[in-house]
Amino acid sequence: MPRTSHPLSRRMSAALLAIGLAAFIPARSGAEETETAKPEGYLKKHELPDSLSLLPPPPRPDTPAFAENDEMHRRAARLRHTPRWELAQQDADLREGGAITAFSCALGVQIDAQQTPRLHMLLMRAMRDTSRSTRAAKTHYAFTRPFVARGETSCTPHKEDSLRSNGSYPSAHAARGWTLALLLSELAPERANALMARGASYGESRMICNVHWYSDIQQARVMSHATLARLHGRADFMQDMEAARAELAAARAAGHAPRQDCAAQAKALQDSLTGTN
Known part of the structure; x- marks a missing residue:
């Protein structure tokens, strides 16, 4: 789908762009594109890594990778309607x-557009590029x-109609989460272990949620990784970092501590797919 800019974005001054304030555009239809508005990324369409060239085809039946998908699907099903399932529902919300x-x-710090606007915008723009x-x-x-393949339900039934017509491979949602883990680990290396673990659990x-293999x-x-490699070669991105x-x-x-119930989140995350038999 071609990218279109909001008319106001074309009239923004070069000065605003220089300080990293990106123009917002209307959200596109799509299963994993649920925000009401999203900032433009750093990369033009032709600068994005090409997932079709970089990735192998998805696993075919009767292959070890396909069997691994089935095994992880079985493990995930055992966490339905547990606190971990509820956290997965929260992770599905991109609004x-x-x-x-x-x-x-x-x-260990609250991240949002009010408390940390520069950090928040950096992450939003990088996620935009990764998703694209x-x-x-x-x-x-x-x-x-x-x-769909198993005739089951997901943790977000209100999204299922759009998800049915939206490809599963690879996960744009999980790519966003891994991008957040990598960038935040770079900005706060002393928290890297916790951040990378959260990136894995986010995926x-x-x-x-039963929406990805x-x-x-x-x-x-x-x-x-491919997108962040491109971003690290840009002067505007590095300035924003x-x-x-x-x-x-x-x-x-x-002392801007997280407003979430971190103890409850940590308890829910004790149930992981790698630790579920």
Whole structure:
């Protein structure tokens, strides 16, 4: 689908663009594109990594990778209607930068557009690029999602109609989460273990929700790394990283602790797919 800019974005001054305020555009229709408005990314369409070239085809039946998908699907089904399932439902919500807020506990600082606007915008723009990088493969392969293939339900029944017609491979949602984990670990290396663990669990949430296969999550990470490699070569991105690092340090010094129930989140995350037999 071609990208269109909001008319107001074309009239924004170069000065505003220079300080990293991105123009907002209306949300497109699509299963994993649920925000009411999203900032433009850093990369033009032709600069994005090509998922169709970088990724292998999704697993075919009667292969070890397909069997692994089935095994992880079985494990995920055992976590239905548990606190971990409820957390997966929360992780599915992308409205108001929900993916970013999900990492506040792991970071130890509340991340949102009010407390950390520069950091929040950096992450939103990077997630935008990462999500767009998955589209070529998603569209080409149109891999059927697990709840459709198995005749089951998902953790987000209100999204199922759009998800049925939206390819599963690779997961744009999981790619966003892995991008957040990587960038926040770079900005706060002392919290890297917790942040990377949250990035992994964020991807697992998509399997627990029954909307993605294990292979979708694994290849999402490839697209996250490929996109971030491109972003790190851009001067505007690196300038925004420095501004976000300073803002994060100030927020930590000011005691802007997460507003989520971090103890409940940690308890729910004790149930993982790798630890479920």
